[in-house]
Amino acid sequence: SLAVGCAARALAEALRPMSVDPQEVFVAGLLHDLGKVALSAVFPKTYQRIAAEANRACGDIADFERELLGTDHTVAGRRLAERWHLPRLLRDVIWLHHLAGDALPASVANRQLLALVLLADTLARERRIGYSGNHVFYEHSPRLAERLGLSEGQLSETATRLNQEVAELTKVLGLEHKANGGVHCQGILRADAEQGRVNTELTLANERLAAGARYFRALGQFDRLLGAWSDLPKAVAAIAAVAGIALQRPAVAAFGLRERAPAVDVCWIDARQNTTSVASADLPAEVRDWLNSPDDVIDSLVTRAPAAIRTLMAPGLHEISGTETWLIPIVYQARLAGGIVYGSETDERARLAGEAEELRSFNASLGLALCRANAQAAARRLADDLAETNRNLQQSQAELLRSRTLSMIAEMAAGAGHELNSPLTVISGRAQMLAAQLNDPEARRCLETIRSKAHECSRVVSELMDFARPRPPTLAPVNVPELLAELRQVWLARWKLSGAKLLLSIDQRGPCAAASPSSALNIQADREQLRALFDELVSNAQHAIRDSEGAIQIVCQPAAGAAGVEVIVRDDGCGMSPRVLQRAFDPF
The missing domain is CATH 1.10.3210.10 (Hypothetical protein af1432)
Incomplete structure (x- = not known):
């Protein structure tokens, strides 16, 4: 003052x-x-x-x-x-x-x-x-x-x-x-006392820093071994590998308890002999009984291993030799998740008391890793279940959407057919009447175009109605090569194609300009529906090659591994864009 x-x-x-x-x-x-x-x-x-x-x-x-x-x-x-x-x-x-x-x-x-x-x-x-x-x-x-x-x-x-x-x-x-010799001397004495206290604290701090560095090095190695996604056996093996670094023991073992299953994963490591052993097994009855109330160890930093743990680790106890078997419980959210087991001739409780905080932090990280491994395993199972559910749901949604779409098309087609067919008939008839009264060739050509387009519109309306309310197929024997050969002549005339641009191959005997029908390639089908199907496929192919020098090849052959006929339509034209390809089978 x-x-x-x-x-x-x-x-x-x-x-x-x-x-x-x-x-x-x-x-x-x-x-x-x-x-x-x-x-x-x-x-x-x-x-x-x-x-x-x-x-x-x-x-x-x-x-x-x-x-x-x-x-x-x-x-x-x-x-x-x-x-x-x-x-x-x-x-x-x-x-x-x-x-x-x-x-x-x-x-x-x-x-x-x-x-x-x-x-x-x-x-x-x-x-x-x-x-x-x-x-x-x-x-x-x-x-x-x-x-x-x-x-x-x-x-x-x-x-x-x-x-x-x-x-x-x-x-x-x-x-x-x-x-005591003046204010300055008092300051020197206090500084000396402070320096002695600080030196003592620094010694203790250095010891704790060394322990902290050891645990930190072990956690760094643990993180590298574990990776982002690890199952429980890999996590347990990583714990056993780094526990020896943290605890300064050459031979250690680790175990991890599986959630929702009476099973355990165990790993034994002996650095002196460079040996590692791993095992997965069902929990013995003695261990299951002990796990129902492990309160005697769950709150301990380190304790003598109970009989149930010694039974669990019995196959590898020779690798963790020592007069006493010690257990460091790995606890996560007040529940035993696993543990580290090792042998020591000294009282580990006294040895580890000076690094209790570091050991608790180390165990907390290990407990989190075991919990995460169990959670990831559960997540994988859940992901598989969800994927299957999503697949089923997607299929159901697609079927529902298709049903609703077809229902809407049916309503629209019914209305369109009723509303459009009558005007189209009038347009076509009046165009024919006018054409009969005129002598001008250009006017007659225009009226013929009107009549043909009216028929085309009427055909589209009829197709809509057939699609929305399809008639039951009329099954009868159909010779597919004969039908294709007949249609080929129609296509050549419609698009004014040369024979080389529309090839037909029957039963893989090679391309030919006019193939003879094969009685072996007969099927039961609706002939008109097949005609419509082939006409759409080949029309699409002709649309793809109309601006190029490409060609269309039609292959008719027995279906592989089943009774029936396989018809393949190929073209080397421009193809379909990804957007069009994605919706290639959408109606209209």
Whole structure:
């Protein structure tokens, strides 16, 4: 507090213009930690413990005051200042000297004085003059000085003179015999003590860092072995592989329990002999009974392996030799997911106590991996079931859509047939009548075109009606080669094609211009429906080659492996685009 008072006074004198009384600031700095004096006097042993905890954690002593006493020195100091009827200005400094200007209540009057005390307190702690118990710096002195309008030079000059001023005042007040050789010597002694404490903590921290690095290396190896998708046997083998690294044991075993199945996957690894053994088996009855209530080990970090686990691991116990068999349970969401088993001649509970946090984190990662492997197996099963369901649903939807489409076409075709056939008949008849009355060849040709297009429209309407309400097929013997040969002549005449551009091959005897019918290729079918089918196929092929030098080949042969006839229509034209091909079998 003496150092804070001296620093606050010097800083106030450096302000231009000087807006606060340097002597008032000195008194405010001197009394700012009055609450610590009060708490130390009332609770001496507890306050020694508070100071020790703050030193050990390098934290803010006020946090430990609140934790152990339920209040801190700022509140206690304010209450004492009120009881002593100190001025409002000093009460505010004692209560709020840790707060920066933007965090102060609106009712605080002299904010600049509070800012000077905060800067002085920070400067004294930075130079380790005296003892405050607060090791935390929320803001450093240059930033605080800048807010007050003080330059770096003014701050540096104040800091340089501070040790000397404190030493002189200590001597004037007769406190040098309590300072154990002066303020500077006290700082050196505290620094030495702090260095010893830090060295001890660093030694312990290095040991924990080494353990943490070991577990971290094991987890890195585990992640590389596991991959994104792994089943339970692979996860268990990866656990056994990395457990030896983490636990520093050459021979270890691991097991993982399967969800929704009384089975287990086990892996034994002996790094000394470079051997690995894996197995999957149903759980023995003894192990199933034990798994119903494994509470004796589920909360343990490491424990002696119970008889049920020794029974489970019996095939590989010779590989994990040791006077004692130890179990590290792998727990996920308060449920045993698996475990690590190994042998040791020492008490593993004592050996692993110093790295308990690292081991818990390691086990949590392993438990998550086992749970994920089980979840992925369940997801695969579910995905297969969903895929099958989706296939069935898709087929049902397609059939439903087709049925609805056909129903709509039937309604449309019925209406269209009724509404269109009569006008088309009138158009065709009137065109014929006009043609009979005219002698102009061009007019007669136009009227003939009108008549033929009206017939074409009528045919389309008839096809719609036939498609929507198809008549039952009239089955009769049909000689397919004979029908194809007949249609070939029609197609040649319709499209004015040469014979080389429309080839017909019967029973794979090679292309020919006029094939003789084969009585062996007879089928029971509706002749008119076959004519329509072949006409559509070959019309599509002719459309593909009409702008090229391509040709159409029709092959008629016995169906492979079944009674019937196979007819293939090939062309080397432009083909169908992917969009057209996707909808090639959609009606119309």
